[in-house]
Amino acid sequence: MKTKNDFQSENMKLLMEIFNLKLTLRELYMQKGPASSDYISQSIKLNVLIKEYFEEKTLSLISMSKAELIEIWKQKGFEHLETISASQELDELIFKYQKLQQLGSF
Secondary structure, three states: OHHHHHHHOOOHHHHHHHHHHHHHHHHHHHHHOOOOHHHHHHHHHHHHHHHHHHHHHHHHHHHHHHHHHHHHHHHHOOOOHHHHHHHHHHHHHHHHHHHHHHHOOO
């Protein structure tokens, strides 16, 4: 299924950037300590990248859930319990995503 392949493919560039930044932070921590301006600015950058990664993954989950809902609806109809359940799951994901955006987590 296409959506599973989309979900499994990772943004390797972003993951490598996060990984390399973590290594840099470790070095900065040992050399200058956690109160240094370099360490603080790199920590903020890492936080932003991690939020970007989670937002990307959440949107991917929503897309996958939507595609699954459409497939179930096509096969079983609008009023089938499985369709209703898939719709509720999608609604819940969207609601959580919107709530996180309002809280500033994304």
